[in-house]
Amino acid sequence: MRLQKFLAHAGIASRRKAEEFIVAGHVRVNGSVVRELGTSVTDSDRVELAGKPVVIPDVKRYLVLNKPVKVMTTMRDPGGRRTVASLIPREGGRVVPVGRLDYETAGVLLMTNDGELAHVLTHPRFGVEKTYRAVVQGRLQGEDMKRFLDGMRLDDGRSEPAKVRVVRAGPAASEVDVTIHEGRNRQVRRMFEATAHPVISLVRLRFGPLSLGDLRPGVWREATEKELSSLRAIASNAESADLDR
Ligand code: URA
Numbered sequence: 016m017r018l019q020k021f022l023a024h025a026g027i028a029s030r031r032k033a034e035e036f037i038v039a040g041h042v043r044v045n046g047s048v049v050r051e052l053g054t055s056v057t058d059s060d061r062v063e064l065a066g067k068p069v070v071i072p073d074v075k076r077y078l079v080l081n082k083p084v085k086v087m088t089t090m091r092d093p094g095g096r097r098t099v100a101s102l103i104p105r106e107g108g109r110v111v112p113v114g115r116l117d118y119e120t121a122g123v124l125l126m127t128n129d130g131e132l133a134h135v136l137t138h139p140r141f142g143v144e145k146t147y148r149a150v151v152q153g154r155l156q157g158e159d160m161k162r163f164l165d166g167m168r169l170d171d172g173r174s175e176p177a178k179v180r181v182v183r184a185g186p187a188a189s190e191v192d193v194t195i196h197e198g199r200n201r202q203v204r205r206m207f208e209a210t211a212h213p214v215i216s217l218v219r220l221r222f223g224p225l226s227l228g229d230l231r232p233g234v235w236r237e238a239t240e241k242e243l244s245s246l247r248a249i250a251s252n253a254e255s256a257d258l259d260r
Contacts, residue, residue, distance in 0.1 A: 022037075077242075078103055080099060090111060135253040149214050174206060
């Protein structure tokens with residue numbers, strides 16, 4: 016297995032991040048620093064990252080967390096803010112978040128030590144559908160909805176067509192479900208800003224096959240077998256489409 020894939024499988028980082036570690040000289044194989052990305056390793060090789068042994072955990076874990084607002088989607092925050100690490104059990108092996116929700120966004124967040132699956136699910140070219148429920152300022156009009164459906168100009172390029180469904184519209188605020196398959200930074204907030212309906216609150220209801228259901232904020236559950244087989248189907252489709260290389 017290629018070294019960057021090994022590090023991703025071990026749940027250390029995404030494959031891309033693992034490549035950065037390798038090129039930067041942080042990775043040793045059998046005691047020697049390796050900077051070549053193509054290097055192959057097997058189970059019998061001793062791999063270290065920053066001096067710490069890296070092993071592939073044999074038990075994969077898939078937790079679905081309802082991330083509350085005012086929690087960072089990281090395992091550590093240098094600023095001392097609360098992180099998702101404080102909401103999941105420590106025992107059973109380290110899991111990391113798949114993708115990111117803003118500090119002020121709540122909702123479904125997958126956490127896993129399956130680095131390969133995480134890589135596929137967050138790959139920009141492989142659009143996993145995400146549905147967000149937004150409460151926004153003002154009454155959303157037909158022309159606003161059309162902009163979501165058509166795609167709209169954002170400062171980092173045009174958005175892909177999104178699905179949009181108004182749940183409730185009033186003069187002061189509207190409740191809207193938006194489904195996108197991109198994962199740009201603060202994308203849903205920026206789309207509503209572009210239509211002059213700033214977001215008041217944002218919750219992710221669905222990430223691919225994972226739904227929030229009645230999971231309360233701050234509570235996690237194991238992904239079900241059915242959800243896992245859907246996630247694996249996404250990953251194997253991605254593999255056959257030769258996503259990365
Ligand atoms: N879009 C946003 O604006 N924020 C999120 O957290 C996720 C999607």
